Amino acid sequence: MLRRSMEQNKYTCLTLFINPTQFAPHEDLASYPRTLDRDVQVLEGLVGEGYKKEWEARYAAARARLETPSAVKAPETTTTTTTTTIAAGEPLEAPLIVFAPSRETMYPLSTIPDEAFIDETDDLTSAAENTTTGKAVGVAKDGEVQPEEEATSMLQDTSKQRGAFVRVKGWGDVLEGEARPQFFQGVATVCTKLFNAVQPDHAYFGQKDIQQALVLKRMLQDLLSDSPSAENLHIIPTTRDATTGLALSSRNAYLTPRERTQYAPALFSALGKAREALLNGRTADEAIKVATEELKTTKREAEREGVTVTLDHVDIFEPATFRRLRGPLLRPASGGGSGEQRKAVVVGAVWVGRTRLIDNLLVGWEAGEEP
Ligand SMILES: Nc1ncnc2c1ncn2[C@@H]1O[C@H](COP(=O)(O)OP(=O)(O)OP(=O)(O)O)[C@@H](O)[C@H]1O
Ligand SMILES: CC(C)(CO)[C@@H](O)C(=O)[O-]
Ligand code: BAL
Numbered sequence: 001m002l003r004r005s006m007e008q009n010k011y012t013c014l015t016l017f018i019n020p021t022q023f024a025p026h027e028d029l030a031s032y033p034r035t036l037d038r039d040v041q042v043l044e045g046l047v048g049e050g051y052k053k054e055w056e057a058r059y060a061a062a063r064a065r066l067e068t069p070s071a072v073k074a075p076e077t078t079t080t081t082t083t084t085t086i087a088a089g090e091p092l093e094a095p096l097i098v099f100a101p102s103r104e105t106m107y108p109l110s111t112i113p114d115e116a117f118i119d120e121t122d123d124l125t126s127a128a129e130n131t132t133t134g135k136a137v138g139v140a141k142d143g144e145v146q147p148e149e150e151a152t153s154m155l156q157d158t159s160k161q162r163g164a165f166v167r168v169k170g171w172g173d174v175l176e177g178e179a180r181p182q183f184f185q186g187v188a189t190v191c192t193k194l195f196n197a198v199q200p201d202h203a204y205f206g207q208k209d210i211q212q213a214l215v216l217k218r219m220l221q222d223l224l225s226d227s228p229s230a231e232n233l234h235i236i237p238t239t240r241d242a243t244t245g246l247a248l249s250s251r252n253a254y255l256t257p258r259e260r261t262q263y264a265p266a267l268f269s270a271l272g273k274a275r276e277a278l279l280n281g282r283t284a285d286e287a288i289k290v291a292t293e294e295l296k297t298t299k300r301e302a303e304r305e306g307v308t309v310t311l312d313h314v315d316i317f318e319p320a321t322f323r324r325l326r327g328p329l330l331r332p333a334s335g336g337g338s339g340e341q342r343k344a345v346v347v348g349a350v351w352v353g354r355t356r357l358i359d360n361l362l363v364g365w366e367a368g369e370e371p
Pocket of ligand 1 (some may be wrong): 239240
């Protein structure tokens, strides 16, 4: 995604933020891999040595000016120093900027303790009164700040979330949205904030999370966004392990070596069989059955080795409408059909040990095309 953006645009902004609101309280937010230092090293490699030296020299010069008393102070910002420097009027022309905002920046209300929202006492000195309920709302008492752990757990608990959230109804509620009911609201919300902060002309998302990319495209269209526009949200094909076909994913780090080589690749292989069945004229229902049977076989093999493999779902849907498909891809010309092949997405999710993996294959279209 980064290479594509850097090839096609003068400036690229990479956002790096682990978003609590898309993880349910029972999910893996706490253990989710956080590799900022390593990520930055990889990014520096992408930017290239020649450029880096120039950047460092210009950065040091700008920094020195900022530190002299007469320098215009940069506005308070939680973005990286690179951005601070730019805000101080020292354009660095960096081809790549990392925007790694804090939780407080992304969710300002999460700094306010829960008790400050509803105050049952009569002490309204530090809180505004809600005229409907008579209860005090929304103002923290004298600088009281929510501890990190509580702030995060409030953000994860949908009944305690406060402030603006974005929901893409229907599209975010099916398929992966059934398995993770708060996921797409968290994703749509955080991406709206990131898009507002960065105002990108183009945005790049991975095909591995296909429903996420399509839900976001829908959101941009419905909200009349032009930074980016829905057409400028680009879906980049899934990168896979060259030997097994396993889709690369941060969560693969949870897999044991045996799970990774022997059982995790079964998802990709099962989806491939479903796609083949569809292309051979079988119905979507039959194709789902083919993939399910394959995964059941893996489940039995894994059980014999003491590994738990649990099928979450396999499904087939139409990318433009999110309708689940049940019949054949080819609508017969006789009998009212158009005779055209429909576009489809074959999706699946499976647990291998403690790791939940997702993957998908496209049929009748490619990631670079409009769905
Ligand atoms: N194998 C992949 N091929 C293409 N894009 C990918 C791949 N894995 C992740 N992406 C994309 O990278 C972006 C960042 O994803 P994220 O940081 O959540 O990592 P991830 O590896 O998808 O994590 P997870 O383990 O949660 O699925 C998303 O747009 C995602 O679709
Ligand atoms: C879209 C996203 C950045 C929202 O946090 C995340 O779900 C991801 O990286 O796939
Ligand atoms: N791939 C986005 C992170 C998540 O699954 O929550």
